[in-house]
Amino acid sequence: TQLLEQSPQFLSIQEGENLTVYCNSSSVFSSLQWYRQEPGEGPVLLVTVVTGGEVKKLKRLTFQFGDARKDSSLHITAAQPGDTGLYLCAGPSGGGSNYKLTFGKGTLLTVNP
Amino acid sequence: DTGVSQDPRHKITKRGQNVTFRCDPISEHNRLYWYRQTLGQGPEFLTYFQNEAQLEKSRLLSDRFSAERPKGSFSTLEIQRTEQGDSAMYLCASSLLGLANYEQYFGPGTRLTVT
Numbered sequence: 001t002q003l004l005e006q007s008p009q010f011l012s013i014q015e016g017e018n019l020t021v022y023c024n025s026s027s028v029f030s031s032l033q034w035y036r037q038e039p040g041e042g043p044v045l046l047v048t049v050v051t052g053g054e055v056k057k058l059k060r061l062t063f064q065f066g067d068a069r070k071d072s073s074l075h076i077t078a079a080q081p082g083d084t085g086l087y088l089c090a091g092p093s094g095g096g097s098n099y100k101l102t103f104g105k106g107t108l109l110t111v112n113p
Numbered sequence: 114d115t116g117v118s119q120d121p122r123h124k125i126t127k128r129g130q131n132v133t134f135r136c137d138p139i140s141e142h143n144r145l146y147w148y149r150q151t152l153g154q155g156p157e158f159l160t161y162f163q164n165e166a167q168l169e170k171s172r173l174l175s176d177r178f179s180a181e182r183p184k185g186s187f188s189t190l191e192i193q194r195t196e197q198g199d200s201a202m203y204l205c206a207s208s209l210l211g212l213a214n215y216e217q218y219f220g221p222g223t224r225l226t227v228t
Contacts, residue, residue: 004155031215042117042204042219043156088155092215099208099215100146100169103155 002027002093006104014112016078021107023089024071030092032072033101034063037086079111115139117220119205125226126195133191134223138207145188146217147180148204149173156204162188163210195227 007022023032031050035043047056049065049072056063060083062075076083086106093102118137126132138145143164148156159178160170164185174180177195182188192199202224206217 033216035219040222040224042119042206042222045216045218048216090155099144099217100158100161101148101156101206101215101217103157105153105155 002029002091002102004089004091004102004104006087006089006107008107009105010108010110012110012112013079015080017111018075018077019079019109020073020075021087021109022071022073023104025091026070028069030069032065032069032089032091034072034074035088035090037088037106038084043088076109079109081111081113084109084111117205117207117218119203119220119223121223122221123224123226125228128197128227129194131191131193132195132225133189134203134205134225136188136190136205136220138187138205139209139218140186142207142209142218143185144208144210144217145182146206146208147188147190148206150202150204150222151200159190192225195225197227200225200227 005024033048034046037043047063052067052069054065060077064073086108088106090101090103092099120135146161147159150156159174160180162182177193180190202222204222206219208217
């Protein structure tokens with residue numbers, strides 16, 4: 001079973017601070033996806049990383065895939081209250097043709113004004 | 114808006130009642146997934162369809178749960194004889210076979226509360 005562990009589980013910071021959250025596994029993933037979920041809503045896809053060592057930027061968010069494709073990180077620069085939410089990483093784990101996603105438990109980020 | 118839609122958004126039911134949820138995927142997507150999410154957890158896979166065929170069911174999906182996708186478009190998830198442990202957010206996602214990197218797009222979810 002491929003598991004994804006996310007850390008920290010909770011993070012509360014002030015507006016303008018920088019932060020990094022992590023997604024780790026002992027298994028290799030062909031790709032990893034990052035989602036953000038707001039209370040009472042479904043996850044919204046932010047980015048997919050595919051190549052080991054890949055770095056992708058989405059405005060103030062920087063995503064990195066580890067060289068061995070077992071881990072990923074999300075760095076947010078100058079966090080804003082609108083960044084508040086649950087950040088989930090997920091990877092395909094079905095094998096064969098089933099690309100079901102395995103999710104981590106998420107990092108709950110609160111950005112205080 | 115042509116995203117994934119789910120209905121209802123919220124459902125409160127008494128233990129022992131049956132409930133049915135509907136998911137309408139992105140129109141050109143041929144794969145449809147159901148997940149369940151409880152408080153403090155990430156979504157967990159329940160089942161998936163490719164077109165109208167249900168190809169895999171998780172062990173989480175007891176025989177009280179049934180899912181259909183009769184014409185390869187919308188899908189329904191029915192829970193019979195609901196139990197308090199069924200209280201959760203039920204999420205539907207869709208993807209396009211062959212879409213690079215297995216990207217799935219989620220609906221807003223149906224929040225089920227069993228009293």
